[in-house]
Every structure is written in structure tokens, then in C-alpha cells.
Amino acid sequence: MVNPEHLAAVMAVATGGAVALPYSVTGLRYLTVDADRRAVMRRGWFIRATWRRTAARIGLVQTDHAAKVGADIPLAGELRRSSDKPRVLIPRIAVRVEAWGLRIDVRTVGRIGLGELQAASSYLADAWRVPQVRVEQDRPGVVRLRALLRDPLTVPTRYEPDASAPVDLASWPVGRDADGQEVTIRSSGVSGVVLAGLAGFGKTSFLNTRFCQLAPSPAVQFVLIDGKGGPDYDDLFARAWLYSKDDLDQVHAVLSKVHRLMLLRQGGIASVLGVKNVWHLGPSEAWPLVVVVVDEAHTFFNETKTDKARDKVTGEITRMVEELVRKGRNVGIQTILATQKATGDAIPTRIRDNCQAAVSFAQRTSEASVAALGADIAEYPEAHPRRLQHPDYIGVASMVVEGRPGFTLVRTPRTEDDTAARLAADTAHLVSDPLALIEYQTRGLHAVEDDTAA
Ligand SMILES: Nc1ncnc2c1ncn2[C@@H]1O[C@H](COP(=O)(O)OP(=O)(O)OP(=O)(O)O)[C@@H](O)[C@H]1O
Ligand SMILES: [Mg+2]
Structure with missing residues (x-):
């Protein structure tokens, strides 16, 4: 049997793609592109050539109710000519070849619009023999379908630091979406971030990337706590104001300092900065953003119920983290909690x-x-993390992105350990002590007040 897709390809090549199949790609071009692109083009021709039949089978058609009265239902005993049959309307489509598959713009007709095409997307994927058809409203009257031959999210990307690029502390570039668009989430005014996912799916790598993005800025200080206690962060400690592995008392000591920093900053922000929210000015070397990373954070919140002394420390750690997340926003403290524990x-x-x-x-x-x-x-x-269990989706995460409806899947870049280690060493001289700084800034303030009093 002749494969209709190949038949469409042969026809298109034979006719230069222009006569039988009038859309933008030509048969001539087909001969000059690589095999992947050819497969996409063939599928495009197939979709175009079979569209009327596919639409009819899936029910994406409608009779023209605007036809003259009585045209739909013949009167009793009325003989009808074939020309009297009600018109069947099939939405018009325009097919374009893109890197990952096909973009099909469908002109809405009657009651066939976004909802109907969304409901039909899995049938369309079956009819077109593609793994996925995504549907979105492009503009009034046009619904855009994307028939993806391969899911672009499955292609890994790599993060390369760009030393010359200015560091934007207000936003957080997280990766690319399925259409290759850069995705950015907000960092300004964010005091708490939860980062979750099964073991080995990219949490630590994601944190390494964030570290690399921020490390070149003197307006950022890091607190790195690794609940795994392994070597993951060893090389990054050089660029950290404070750090600790999984030793509970050490973690307690580190967080106590950060907590004290928060209290002093709360007390001093209005006098030192002249504003009540550091994000109104943006963090600076004199008032750095303090990024507290707690990897495998569940390690520090679990009560044993048997070891009272340990549970007391755990309780205090929990309280301090809770306060940092709840009150750290205005004073420029951002806590990122990563966990693989799913409960x-x-x-x-x-x-x-x-x-x-x-x-x-x-x-x-x-x-x-x-x-x-x-x-x-x-x-x-579509954006559910359960969908991501395949190894092809290591490094792909689901999240809410401001200005976009629902959840967005993002391919996050992989950061090599060496890259992060080199950057930590190169920027180690930027480490400063924000606690000493605020103590100095507020002590200075009291001295001035004292002078005035005297
Ligand atoms: N964004 C990515 N793109 C491609 N591969 C990645 C990405 N992130 C991580 N990987 C691969 O997956 C491995 C595990 O990643 P990572 O250590 O970040 O996972 P994790 O979620 O922190 O795991 P665990 O919970 O065990 O700490 C990495 O060594 C790397 O090979
Ligand atoms: Mg990890």
C-alpha cells in the first residue's frame, strides 16, 4: 500500500510543491534540507492533503446554518437536487514548517474555535501521527496548533556563564519553554522558593545555575547549606558568606546568624536606606541580597520524637526558616528550599x-x-510533573510564570560542576559579611544619634 505521507512528498517534489500543494515550502527546498527537516515537511504536506477528511472524521466541520430557510431539512416528499444540500464548512488551515514540527493556523468557523480544537487535540495527534498537538488562541479568529514531531523539551541545554553580561537581580532566567522562548521568573520581592523533584532530576544543577548567574555580582552574598552532606557544594563554599553541610548544630549556628541579620536589617532599613523595602532601590554592595540555599531541606525539619535535644534544635531551625521566608522579603533575604522528599x-x-x-x-x-x-x-x-518521569525530562521543571496562564514546562540548562567551581573561585574575593555590615551601619547611626543628643 502506498503511504499517503510519501505520496504527498512525491507529489510535492514532482510539482515543485506549487501546483498541487499551495503552501510556503516548495519541493525544491525539500531537496536541499536535512533529513529531520524533510520529515517535518512531509508531515506538513500530509496534514494539508488530508485535512478535509481529517476534519470531517473528527467532527471539526459544521453545516452552514446561514443557508436559506428549509435548506437543512427537506419538506415531506420534496425532491432535492444535490446543489440544494446544506453547505458543509471546514475551517481553513495554513501549515508552516518550524524547527520542531508544524505550525497550523486554523481559521475559526461557526462554533468551531479554541475549545473544540483543544478537545480534539489528541484525535488530531493520532490522525497526524505525531506525539503531541498543542493548541492556543493566536488572535481573534485564528487558533494556532503545534504538531510536534519531537518534544523540544527533551533536548538538553547547557549553561555557559557570560562574564560580560550585567547581573539582573530582579529576575531569574530559568530556561526555555517548549517553543524555545526564554522563561524568566521574578526574583525581586521573593523571599521563599520551593524546589522539588525526584532524586536525580536536576534540582542541584538548577541551583548551581542560579549560583553562577548571581556569583559575579558584589550585591549578592550566599549562605549554602547542604543537607545531603556530600561533596555537591564543596567547590562553591569559596563564594559563600556562610556554609554548612548536614551537621544540625552547625546549620543552627548558620541560620541563627542569618536570622539575626534579618532582625537588624528590619530595625535599620528605614534609617540606612531611607526606604522600607530594599527592592525599591535594588540590592547593592552596601545592602546585598542574601541568597540562602538549603538543599535537601527536609533533613532539617524532621522531628525524631525520641531525641528531645535534637528535636529542640530542629524546632528552632524550622522557626527561623519560617521567619526568614515570611519576613525576609523587604530586607533582601531570599531562601531557596530544595527537597526530593515527596510527602x-x-x-x-x-x-x-x-x-x-x-x-x-x-x-x-x-x-x-x-x-x-x-x-x-x-x-x-500538560504541565504535570508526573509527565516528566522519563529520563529524557531530566532538567525539565513545571512552574508558574507570571503573565502566563496555568503552569509552564521549562527546560533548564545543565551547569557543569567545573563551571560552577571555576566561577566560585574567580568570584571568591566578592564575599563580604552582611551581618558585620549592618552592625556597622546601624552602630554608626546610633553614634550620630548620640552625638546629636550630646
Ligand atoms: N538541566 C539538566 N539537563 C541535563 N541533565 C541534567 C540537568 N540537571 C541535571 N542533569 C543530570 O542529572 C544528574 C543529577 O542531577 P542533580 O544532582 O541536579 O539532581 P538532584 O535532583 O539534585 O538529585 P538528588 O535529589 O539526588 O540530589 C546530573 O549529574 C546530570 O547528569
Ligand atoms: Mg541534589
Whole structure:
């Protein structure tokens, strides 16, 4: 049997693509492009050539109710000529070849619009023999379909630091979406971020990338806490104001300092900066953004119920982290909590609920996805972290992006350990002590006040 897709290709090549199949790509071009592109072009011709039949079979057609009265329903005993049959309207399409597949613009007709095409997307994927058809409204009257031959999110990308690029502390470039668009989430005014996902799906690499983006700025100081206790962060400690592995007392000591910093900054911000929110001015060398990374954060929130002394420390750590997340926003302290633990209690809800951003790599269960991203994720099956369990999706995360509806899947770049280590060494001279700084800034202030009093 002749494969209709190949037949469409042969026809297009034979006719120069112009006579039988009038769309932008020509048969001539077909001969000059690589095999991947040819496959996309063939599929495009196939979709175009079979569109009327496909639309009819899937029910994306409608009879023209604007036809003259009585045209739909013959009167009893009335003989009808074939020309009297009600007109069947099929939405017109325009097919374009793109890097990952085909873009098909469908002109809406009658009651066939966004909702009907969304409902038909899986049937269209079957009819066109593609893994996925995505549907969105392009502009009034046009719905855009994307028939993806390969999911672009499965192609890994790599982060390369650009030393000459200015560091924008207000935003956080996280990667690219399925259409190759840069995705950025907000960093200004964010005091808490939850980062979740199954072991080995890219959480630490994501944090390395963020570290590399921020490390060249003297207006950023890091606190790095690694609950795994392994070597993951060893090379980055050089660029950290404070750091610790999984030793509970050490973590307690580190967080106590950060907590004290927060209290002093709260007390001094109005006098030192003249504003009540550092983001109104943006962080600076004199008032740096303090990024607190707690990897494998669940390590520090679990109570044993048997070891009282340990549970006391755990309780205090939990309280300090909760306050940092709840009150750190105005004073420029941002806490990022990463966890592979999938249960709802991995990060206490009173901490999680105060985090403004959540990012989830693959998850095994709906419960885990809800624990990371909130209950709304259930309404967005396309961006559900359960979809990401395949190794091809290592490094792909689901998140809310301001200005976009629902959740967005993002391919995050991989940062090589060497890259991050080199950057940490190169920027180690930028480490300063924000606690000493605020103590100095506020002491100076009291001295001035004292002078005035005297
Ligand atoms: N963005 C990415 N793109 C491609 N591959 C990645 C990406 N991120 C991570 N990987 C690969 O996956 C491996 C595990 O990544 P990573 O250590 O970041 O996972 P993790 O989620 O922190 O795991 P764990 O929970 O065990 O700490 C990396 O060594 C790397 O090979
Ligand atoms: Mg990790």
C-alpha cells in the first residue's frame, strides 16, 4: 500500500510543491534540507492533503446554518437536487514548517474555535501521527496548533556563564519553554522558593545555575547549606558568606546568624536606606541580597520524637526558616528550599505556603506534585510533573510564570560542576559579611544619634 505521507512528498517534489500543494515550502527546498527537516515537511504536506477528511472524521466541520430557510431539512416528499444540500464548512488551515514540527493556523468557523480544537487535540495527534498537538488562541479568529514531531523539551541545554553580561537581580532566567522562548521568573520581592523533584532530576544543577548567574555580582552574598552532606557544594563554599553541610548544630549556628541579620536589617532599613523595602532601590554592595540555599531541606525539619535535644534544635531551625521566608522579603533575604522528599510534610506547610515561587521537576505521584506546586496543578495535565518521569525530562521543571496562564514546562540548562567551581573561585574575593555590615551601619547611626543628643 502506498503511504499517503510519501505520496504527498512525491507529489510535492514532482510539482515543485506549487501546483498541487499551495503552501510556503516548495519541493525544491525539500531537496536541499536535512533529513529531520524533510520529515517535518512531509508531515506538513500530509496534514494539508488530508485535512478535509481529517476534519470531517473528527467532527471539526459544521453545516452552514446561514443557508436559506428549509435548506437543512427537506419538506415531506420534496425532491432535492444535490446543489440544494446544506453547505458543509471546514475551517481553513495554513501549515508552516518550524524547527520542531508544524505550525497550523486554523481559521475559526461557526462554533468551531479554541475549545473544540483543544478537545480534539489528541484525535488530531493520532490522525497526524505525531506525539503531541498543542493548541492556543493566536488572535481573534485564528487558533494556532503545534504538531510536534519531537518534544523540544527533551533536548538538553547547557549553561555557559557570560562574564560580560550585567547581573539582573530582579529576575531569574530559568530556561526555555517548549517553543524555545526564554522563561524568566521574578526574583525581586521573593523571599521563599520551593524546589522539588525526584532524586536525580536536576534540582542541584538548577541551583548551581542560579549560583553562577548571581556569583559575579558584589550585591549578592550566599549562605549554602547542604543537607545531603556530600561533596555537591564543596567547590562553591569559596563564594559563600556562610556554609554548612548536614551537621544540625552547625546549620543552627548558620541560620541563627542569618536570622539575626534579618532582625537588624528590619530595625535599620528605614534609617540606612531611607526606604522600607530594599527592592525599591535594588540590592547593592552596601545592602546585598542574601541568597540562602538549603538543599535537601527536609533533613532539617524532621522531628525524631525520641531525641528531645535534637528535636529542640530542629524546632528552632524550622522557626527561623519560617521567619526568614515570611519576613525576609523587604530586607533582601531570599531562601531557596530544595527537597526530593515527596510527602506533604517534607517542608512544613507554614513555610511552604509563604514561598512565592515553586518549581517542580519530575514527581511520581499527584500528591507529591500538589505538595510542591499546589492543588491547581491538577487542572493542567500538560504541565504535570508526573509527565516528566522519563529520563529524557531530566532538567525539565513545571512552574508558574507570571503573565502566563496555568503552569509552564521549562527546560533548564545543565551547569557543569567545573563551571560552577571555576566561577566560585574567580568570584571568591566578592564575599563580604552582611551581618558585620549592618552592625556597622546601624552602630554608626546610633553614634550620630548620640552625638546629636550630646
Ligand atoms: N538541566 C539538566 N539537563 C541535563 N541533565 C541534567 C540537568 N540537571 C541535571 N542533569 C543530570 O542529572 C544528574 C543529577 O542531577 P542533580 O544532582 O541536579 O539532581 P538532584 O535532583 O539534585 O538529585 P538528588 O535529589 O539526588 O540530589 C546530573 O549529574 C546530570 O547528569
Ligand atoms: Mg541534589
